[in-house]
Amino acid sequence: MRKFFQSLLGRPSAPQRLQVLPQGVTVDIAPGQTLLEAALTNGIAYPHDCTVGTCASCKSHLKQGRVREATPFGYTLSKLELDAGFILACQAFPRDELTIIEVSPQSADMPPAERFVGTITSTTPLTHDIVKVCVRTDRPVHYVAGQYASITAEGLPRARHYSFADAPQREGRKELTFFIRKVPGGGFTEALFKGELTGQPLIVNAPHGHFHLRPGNAPMVCVVGGSGLAPLLSVLEHARRIRIKRPCVVLFGARTQADLYMVDALQAIGAAWLDAFTFVPVLSHEPADSDWTGARGMVTDHLSTAASGIDWAVAEAYMCGPPPMIDAAISRLVDAGMPLASIFYDKFTDGKDAP
């Protein structure tokens, strides 16, 4: 009878276990634990950041068993990823006796997050609503290109995540750069734009995130939208410095010419790149009668023409920007023949809330 009611509730009577691939380690899942919690409490170094289902760092392939979602995976994962069996371990409760998940191998050593005290040293408007903010920290910050910092400051009601815009340095960086979009009605970002916060102290908790350049020589297809340029700029500058030799296509989607920024920096990276480098800015709301002669429309509409010489089956995609752009790009790339496992992204909204 107990088993009958448990089956109605979807709970098995036997203890629940989790097997993590590719290591093949099996651990017990305590009642009420998510898969991520079970892995971490049993000493498995499982990738994670936010633990609330927004960063996708814990994205895993469900190989066996069924799970219950604490919050819908679809808020963060694309439909294609859901259809392919990906889940978020931090939001997954087991429903069967044995759950088997496979975690994507992390090919970069991510330094542990630490707390730093910083000071804003300068603010420079890049566009009408994006400002470059330079911060000096009390000691060097070690991070991997593509990662982000969680920042708290007086006037910021909650911690915010901002990606590092510069390439990291071997000895760590005390001078950090972030691109921050103005939030309408947000006192902190409005004061930044007025240049009123120079000298303002900040708490920087960093590094976080798993967006990074994978090793190898696969051609790179990069798509960036809005204020998402920072992590991609960091990755590209880092790649240039370590002299990688891979064809690279960068599509930068913006609304109008006035919304494009750091174009000189991208062109300088392209000029020093050791293989073919194609940079395509795409404007979605540029007035029809303007002097713009470049690409128009949605950035994802230009993927196949901009990357026409790329072998999709072996290329990798690196994308940063708002969720609708990332989801549309994933669909296009998979349709073109790129494996889901070769698509890496940092999906965010501007100045997203830290958990």
Ligand code: FES
């Ligand atoms: S740790 Fe699971 S989504 Fe961020």
